[in-house]
Amino acid sequence: xxxxxxxxxxxxxxxxxxxxxxxxxxxxxxxxxxxxxxxxxxxxxxxxxxxxxxxxxxxxxxxxxxxxxxxxxxxxxxxxxxxxxxxxxxxxxxxxxxxxxxxxxxxxxxxxxxxxxxxxxxxxxxxxxxxxxxxxxxxxxxxxxxxxxxxxxxxxxxxxxxxxxxxxxxxxxxxxxxxxx
Numbered sequence: 452x453x454x455x456x457x458x459x460x461x462x463x464x465x466x467x468x469x470x471x472x473x474x475x476x477x478x479x480x481x482x483x484x485x486x487x488x489x490x491x492x493x494x495x496x497x498x499x500x501x502x503x504x505x506x507x508x509x510x511x512x513x514x515x516x517x518x519x520x521x522x523x524x525x526x527x528x529x530x531x532x533x534x535x536x537x538x539x540x541x542x543x544x545x546x547x548x549x550x551x552x553x554x555x556x557x558x559x560x561x562x563x564x565x566x567x568x569x570x571x572x573x574x575x576x577x578x579x580x581x582x583x584x585x586x587x588x589x590x591x592x593x594x595x596x597x598x599x600x601x602x603x604x605x606x607x608x609x610x611x612x613x614x615x616x617x618x619x620x621x622x623x624x625x626x627x628x629x630x631x632x
């Protein structure tokens with residue numbers, strides 16, 4: 452649950468802490484804007500996995516690739532962003548393709564690390580769809596490494612999570628990796 456008042460106080464203190472005047476024209480509304488943004492994110496974090504059993508005989512790979520996402524590094528509260536590739540092999544049910552995108556968006560809208568995000572996406576799809584297998588690959592740029600620290604822009608960090616047949620069958624894994632390019 453979002454506590455708007457706490458967020459506004461915290462943003463105001465943060466601005467003061469970095470030497471800014473939270474009452475100056477450009478920053479006056481910033482605490483309220485940040486609180487509204489997190490309220491918006493909270494609404495977007497819920498999703499419903501609508502499942503369809505009428506295509507229960509379909510048992511080939513379903514892949515949605517290049518799903519754009521944006522998240523925040525939990526260590527520095529700086530953005531990391533990139534693309535997610537999600538695949539599953541149905542076992543009696545399929546879901547609406549937009550639900551795969553909604554799962555990615557819902558899970559990315561909180562401070563975290565890319566490794567956990569990759570695992571969480573795979574875990575949700577495995578739990579909700581009960582498929583023969585799930586594959587998730589994320590490639591992302593982390594501003595905490597591009598803007599500061601290593602100061603290495605344009606790098607990509609790649610993480611993967613494989614479940615079921617994607618983990619056990621080399622041909623399925625190779626097909627997935629070939630399809631995502």
